[in-house]
Amino acid sequence: MPLNIQRKEVLTYGISMALLLLLLKWLEAHFIVFNYRLEFFVGAIAIIFMVLGIWLAVKLVKPKLVIRVVEKEVYINNLKPGEINQKEIEKFGLSKRELEVLALIAAGLSNEEIAGKLFVSLNTVKTHSSNIFLKLDVKRRTQAIEKAKRLNIIH
Amino acid sequence: MPLNIQRKEVLTYGISMALLLLLLKWLEAHFIVFNYRLEFFVGAIAIIFMVLGIWLAVKLVKPKLVIRVVEKEVYINNLKPGEINQKEIEKFGLSKRELEVLALIAAGLSNEEIAGKLFVSLNTVKTHSSNIFLKLDVKRRTQAIEKAKRLNIIH
């Protein structure tokens, strides 16, 4: 139990103590104390000093610290994993179809496979990918993948 | 000052109080108390109850609750970003040079650019990348990127 007793508080306590003893002396001198039963007198003293003790302790004892550690999950980039950055997409003006193609490119599909999956011709996929590269300002599909992943345009 | 007085503690205090009063009675009954001066007796009572009060207060003062929020970074896959999975690399038997080439492929470089960066010929880079595709069991560089990133072989 760490007691952080400061000089000022001790002084206050000392003065209180002295005053109480003075009162005691006065009571003894005037024989008033013996008008009451000894138990009552002792009980009063006990209560007074106990209250004083409680007051002292509450005043001076450093509050107990209970540290409750709460873990807060923090995602890097303010983005939950797998979340896409809509603002970046709008910034580059990528259309819905172009995003589909971009995602499939990043998945490692060839243009022909993409064409098959989207039910369009190979030439269409080529056009889309060319437009993607233009809008993203890249030269190759691998660069497009890198940039798109870095900017959270695709997961 | 919030006092959190619990039933058990109050009981303990009550018993202590009763014992003390019993002691007092006994002392009074045996007239031992009057062998000493009244001030000493009262002082003893005062000190005892003050200590009791202090003890009570210290015991019962509600501990101050401090909530400490610890930010915990959350990563997918138990791997820190940029951390690589050495076991996967060994599983595929990728050499050091092949890893370099793989990283540059994933960075979006062309074979020629990789050759320039590694001070080797274009044919060497082609050989490396072919071996990479064989070891990773993929057909294209984009597939290699996808697989390598998924398995944390590269960042």
Place this chain on the structure above:
DNA sequence: ACCGAAATCACCCGAAAGTGTGAAGGAAAA
């Protein structure tokens, strides 16, 4: 000293990717 893996390079060929241009239909906006 020898072996095997790694790294280097060359050449050829076919496949895939990317460029440029043009065009047509449809939907939404001005």
Place this chain on the structure above:
DNA sequence: TTTTCCTTCACACTTTCGGGTGATTTCGGT
């Protein structure tokens, strides 16, 4: 209604990629 954008497709052409084969050098381990 006109314009703009999206989507679709074609064709020709260039570049890059990837497979196959073979060769040389270097380096660590037995």
